[in-house]
Amino acid sequence: xxxxxxxxxxxxxxxxxxxxxxxxxxxxxxxxxxxxxxxxxxxxxxxxxxxxxxxxxxxxxxxxxxxxxxxxxxxxxxxxxxxxxxxxxxxxxxxxxxxxxxxxxxxxxxxxxxxxxxxxxxxxxxxxxxxxxxxxxxxxxxxxxxxxxxxxxxxxxxxxxxxxxxxxxxxxxxxx
Numbered sequence: 485x486x487x488x489x490x491x492x493x494x495x496x497x498x499x500x501x502x503x504x505x506x507x508x509x510x511x512x513x514x515x516x517x518x519x520x521x522x523x524x525x526x527x528x529x530x531x532x533x534x535x536x537x538x539x540x541x542x543x544x545x546x547x548x549x550x551x552x553x554x555x556x557x558x559x560x561x562x563x564x565x566x567x568x569x570x571x572x573x574x575x576x577x578x579x580x581x582x583x584x585x586x587x588x589x590x591x592x593x594x595x596x597x598x599x600x601x602x603x604x605x606x607x608x609x610x611x612x613x614x615x616x617x618x619x620x621x622x623x624x625x626x627x628x629x630x631x632x633x634x635x636x637x638x639x640x641x642x643x644x645x646x647x648x649x650x651x652x653x654x655x656x657x658x659x660x
Contacts, residue, residue, distance in 0.1 A: 525551040526639045551646075558586070558647050562593035570598055585640045588615050593647060603658060616641065 528549035532542055546552065568574040578591055592615045601607040616623075623641060651658075 522554065522639055522643055523637050525549045525554055526642065554643065555647055555650060558589055558593070558643070559650065562590050562597065562647075565590065565594055566597045569594070585621075585638070588619060588621055589640065589644045589647065591615055592644060593651075596648065596651070600658075616644075 526549075529546060529551040531537060532545035532549060537545065565576050565578070569576055576594075578587055578594075592611055595611055595615070596602045596608075599607075602611045621641065622636075
């Protein structure tokens, strides 16, 4: 991870840096969800949506799946970072230890929330290409493209799409 000082524009390695040298650097803890932690709530959500499931118990099944709780956490982190960027003019370095899965979600949501271009069809396509395809998200590995049970199943991209849906549902006039 690197940080650029505003005055000099030089880059510094954060792993080897002594934080006391950076009076304006603040680390924000983010609860990282391992990509496998997304699979179980998704499967529980799908079970609630199955035609043979108990429809009288539908909402409790959805709530007990923890899918919406994960969506809420992702939106909270993204909105907090958007506030830092938009309201306070702070530069943000997004460096999440466990790789690109949640990083792609949060980075994409920040751009979607701060730049109206990405709220258009053309811009949204560009965002997916830039943040997901170019950085090598493993769609076929995590997306369960076959009927086989797979330990690598992690619907990270579907979770991202659900967060976008939630934003669009709550703020329908913002999207183009």
